[in-house]
Structure formats: C-alpha cells, structure tokens
Amino acid sequence: MNTVTRAHLCEAVYQEVGLSRNESSALVESILAEICDELVAGHTVKISSFGTFSVREKGGRIGRNPKTGEEVPIAPRRVLSFRASHVLKDHINHAPASGDNDADGTR
Amino acid sequence: MKTELHSDVQQNVNSVANCFTPCSGWRTRGKLFNRGIGMIKSELITRLALANPHLYQRDIERIVNTVFDEISDALQRGDRVELRGFGAFSVKSRPARQGRNPRTGQAVSIAAKRVPFFKTGKELRERLNHKPDQ
CATH class of the missing domain: 1.20.5 (Single alpha-helices involved in coiled-coils or other helix-helix interfaces)
Known part of the structure; x- marks a missing residue:
C-alpha cells in the first residue's frame, strides 16, 4: 500500500496546470488552509462529489483507561467528522480501470 | 470552562x-x-481566486478538482492519503453481511465493500479545540 502525500498532490497540480512547482504547492497548501480555517470556525465544508467535513460538539463524559480500568474525565470537545459522498463511495468500490499498473510512474 | x-x-x-x-x-x-x-466547493474556489488574482478562476477550479480527484483515485487504488496538519484518508474493508430491510424485515445480503475513512490530523484536532481565532 502506497501513501500519497502533499508532494504527490502538488505534482498532480503541476502536471495539470502550467504553474511552477512552487506555485502549485502554495495552492495545494492554501486549499487545505481554507478548509481548516472554515472548520476551526465551526463551519461545515462540503466538496461536491467528494464529501462533507463537519464539526461535531461532543459532550463531556467519564471515560475509562482500558488498561487500568481507572476512570478518566473526558472534557467536552469538538471533533471533525468526514462523510464521504456517494460518488466517492462508488468510485472506491469500482475496480480500478486498468490504472493499477501506473501506480508509481504517473503520480 | x-x-x-x-x-x-x-x-x-x-x-x-x-x-x-x-x-x-x-x-x-x-x-x-x-x-x-x-463552505461549498464553489465558494472555496471563489476565495482562492480572490487570494490569487493573477490566476484565472477556471484554472483554480481545475486545481481544486485535481486535488480531490487525486485523493479519490488514490483511495480507489487502496492507497492512503496523508496530509500532515490536516488529516489522513484511508480505505477500510467491510465484510459481507446479512442486512435487513427495516420496512419489511426481510433479510438482504449485503456484499463486501470498501469505505473511505478520514482521521483528523493532530494539528487540526488541536486547533478545533482552542478558541476560534476568526
């Protein structure tokens, strides 16, 4: 299993649009930054045909250390949840269309 | 508190x-x-276009689409996508199981499938729980 990182995304952007590598990576970075800022403000981010990122408020509760059985208070907190769109789910369950042998070459 | x-x-x-x-x-x-x-995708594109006046909006649109397509394609291949400070996307396999139609109670077999999964990155998780600095 390979891991795709920022560098791969930047490379893909670089290949797609005629921008410099630096500018491509700055744009990838600003896409993520915009999404993060919106989420930190407590807002939802919907990317059509990809999915929805939303922030949920979790109430405080008493947790337990599974190893020692000790009770630990868990403070109220905000968590991020991602819900994939149907398009993405279908895409993932669809067999890769002959594209599995260029896994390393073209990214 | x-x-x-x-x-x-x-x-x-x-x-x-x-x-x-x-x-x-x-x-x-x-x-x-x-x-x-x-925010929806078109708003994200508009914001990026405002921040990058030297680029055409349609190019920004292509860039945004490329990024998300690239993530989807990676997940389709079964790869993991790790974006430090943001989070990691991965694919989990769900085995086939016997489901039930909740309306009729009829047993339905559900095929094995793969589902996308997102784990929030450490930095973003921490930022979410600090005072929103808008």
Whole structure:
C-alpha cells in the first residue's frame, strides 16, 4: 500500500496546470488552509462529489483507561467528522480501470 | 470552562434554529451533524481566486478538482492519503453481511465493500479545540 502525500498532490497540480512547482504547492497548501480555517470556525465544508467535513460538539463524559480500568474525565470537545459522498463511495468500490499498473510512474 | 460550555450550547441552539437552508444537514443516531453554515466547493474556489488574482478562476477550479480527484483515485487504488496538519484518508474493508430491510424485515445480503475513512490530523484536532481565532 502506497501513501500519497502533499508532494504527490502538488505534482498532480503541476502536471495539470502550467504553474511552477512552487506555485502549485502554495495552492495545494492554501486549499487545505481554507478548509481548516472554515472548520476551526465551526463551519461545515462540503466538496461536491467528494464529501462533507463537519464539526461535531461532543459532550463531556467519564471515560475509562482500558488498561487500568481507572476512570478518566473526558472534557467536552469538538471533533471533525468526514462523510464521504456517494460518488466517492462508488468510485472506491469500482475496480480500478486498468490504472493499477501506473501506480508509481504517473503520480 | 463552565461559561464556555454554556455559550457553546447557546450558539448551537441558535444555529440549529437558523439552519433551515436547503443544505442544512442530516441526522445520524439522533445527532444533528452540522449547523447549516459553511463552505461549498464553489465558494472555496471563489476565495482562492480572490487570494490569487493573477490566476484565472477556471484554472483554480481545475486545481481544486485535481486535488480531490487525486485523493479519490488514490483511495480507489487502496492507497492512503496523508496530509500532515490536516488529516489522513484511508480505505477500510467491510465484510459481507446479512442486512435487513427495516420496512419489511426481510433479510438482504449485503456484499463486501470498501469505505473511505478520514482521521483528523493532530494539528487540526488541536486547533478545533482552542478558541476560534476568526
């Protein structure tokens, strides 16, 4: 299993649009930054045909250390949840269309 | 701490009351998932276009689409996508199981499938729990 990182995304952007590598990576970075800022403000981010990122408020509760059985208070907190769109789910369950042998070459 | 909790709850109540927009959200296990305010892809593109006046909006659109397509394609291959400071996308396999049509009670077999999964990155998780610095 390979891991795709920022560098791969930047490379893909670089290949797609005629921008410099630096500018491509700055744009990838600003896409993520915009999404993060919106989420930190407590807002939802919907990317059509990809999915929805939303922030949920979790109430405080008493947790337990599974190893020692000790009770630990868990403070109220905000968590991020991602819900994939149907398009993405279908895409993932669809067999890769002959594209599995260029896994390393073209990214 | 207490007052913080209170104002949060208050804010939640207000936004739930105000969120009857077409894309206001969904419920899972009785919990309201989102607060009706937020950003969609076209708004993300507009914001990036404003921040990068030297680029055409249609190029920004291509870039944004490329990024998300690249993530989807990686997940389709079964790869993991790790974006430090943001989070990691991965694919989990769900075995085939016997389901039930909730309306008729009829048993239905559900095929094995792969589902996308997102784990929030450490930095973003920490930022979410600090005072929103808007």
